[in-house]
Amino acid sequence: MSTSAQHQVSCGGDISETLQVMATHKGCGTIGGSGKASCGSQAGIANLPIEIWEKVKNHPCYSQEAHHHYARMHVAVAPACNIQCNYCNRKYDCANESRPGIVSEKLTPMQAAKKVLAVASAIPQMSVVGVAGPGDPLANPEKTFRTFELVNRLAPDLKLCLSTNGLALPDHVDTIARLKVDHVTITINMIDPEIGAKIHPWIFYDHKRCTGIEAARILSNRQLQGLEMLTARGVLCKVNSVMIPGINDQHLVEVNKAVKSRGAFLHNVMPLISSPEHGTVFGLRGQRGPTAQEVTALQDSCESEMNMMRHCRQCRADAVGLLGEDRGAEFTMEKIMAMDIKYDEQARKEYQAKVEKARTANLVAKQEALARLASASSKIKVLVAVATKASGLINQHFGHAKEFQVYELSTSGAKYVGHRAIHSYCQDGHGEDSKLEIAIGAIKDCHAIFVSKIGGCPKAELIKAGIEPVDRYAYEFIDGSVTAWFKLYLDKVNEGKINHVERVNAAACSNALTSAA
């Protein structure tokens, strides 16, 4: 480990001094934007142009595959907001990018920068720093951009990401491009102001509060204009839409077309979260959220138009870690102030190089498995569930899983279709029947479950439920393993050894999904 690339940051000390030391240090490839290209694998994803692949391959939200390997963090530097949404109650938190109920710790840009260094040192998979509220980052432009400037200087290998409602976006596109923010998420729930008025009661624009259809029209125009301006500057844009049954659910197909034609890269349809206890307008009014099936059906009907994101976890505005895990509690400001931060870019690089090696191996395994599958011709499609901690590996014990990743297998390979949240079944080594039932219910429509390890009792219960527990691919890559298993499955069907039965998506599984949302 090279000591020149390693700096001790004493939190009690003068941060500006630290900043200077760090700003003058230029390790290999510290020039922002190109840092990772050198140590990355050459394997792109078939249908993406290489320059886009370079931008998304280490972003856990923009690339489903990357979300097995890389982590992100949100820093809550932006409390103010310039619009009101009926699904949000700012007495608590923004329901849009965060689970409501818990107030985030508000950070100053300097505190945020410190937190970024602390987290990036502790979690070498950390590749993306985002500002996602808890209000709107662009309603707090000074704090947001100051944070980005600091991160650019202190940790130039980290990518920047921004989430906005879009109202102020056209005013800031140049700054966004200048600060090398590679990824912007715009929440767009409608392009029809009549629908918009039902979702957004007012906006604060041009020093005035506007309401109703007029407000929604301004918002929609500004969102679409901002999207066009960003894509014209080569900034990748993802669009988030909150699916609200009876209000914009049908309409989101139109939204999908509109944002696609303006260059959006990915569309993320998220279910409305509305419980009365969150105190949002929708929650209090009893507006229901969609079921998991409704979300999937809508995602499917948009899929022919563009890439849909299916691995979103609806994170908090201060989430830290891999998607699906939140390590925020380890990094409260109080703990960070007491930490001795060592930002060791070299160690991060070495770690990530290992990740890249594993990913390449994973892709190779996937290609090989696909090649074997290619000989089989069959219309059969099955779902399988996987217990995984990270790294694209089957590396979690059935009993420890908090969620399962679900893949659809066909002769064209394995396609990620979503995650099923469950309450972990045996935290302390003792299983509880009810939890096992929930776990089985969550994957009732799957033919098999891949785990690193599983106890005898749950194994028997799974088999009884018609789900094959598979532990022989422990610590192997997901893609290659599930396709290899599928090839064997098809062979057995063809030889008449087993009878293929379709498994239906039981109601239980939608409950498992929505209750976790």
Added chain:
Amino acid sequence: MPFKIIASQCTGCSACETQCPNLAISERAGVFLIDPEKCTECAGYFDEPQCVAVCPVDNTCVLDAALPRHQEPA
């Protein structure tokens, strides 16, 4: 009359702070306050009081009837 903030309703979102043309609003321990000496009700700057317009909670930024109206500069 200057404006005041009903502290028990303020969410501490800070939206008003950045909009006030007179820098009359500041935070103390998570709650925002208006300095009555500085507040001009936005007269001469905007058609409506900015803190009222941007605050997400209705009736949180309100006129303080206990204090005299601000004298507009001639």
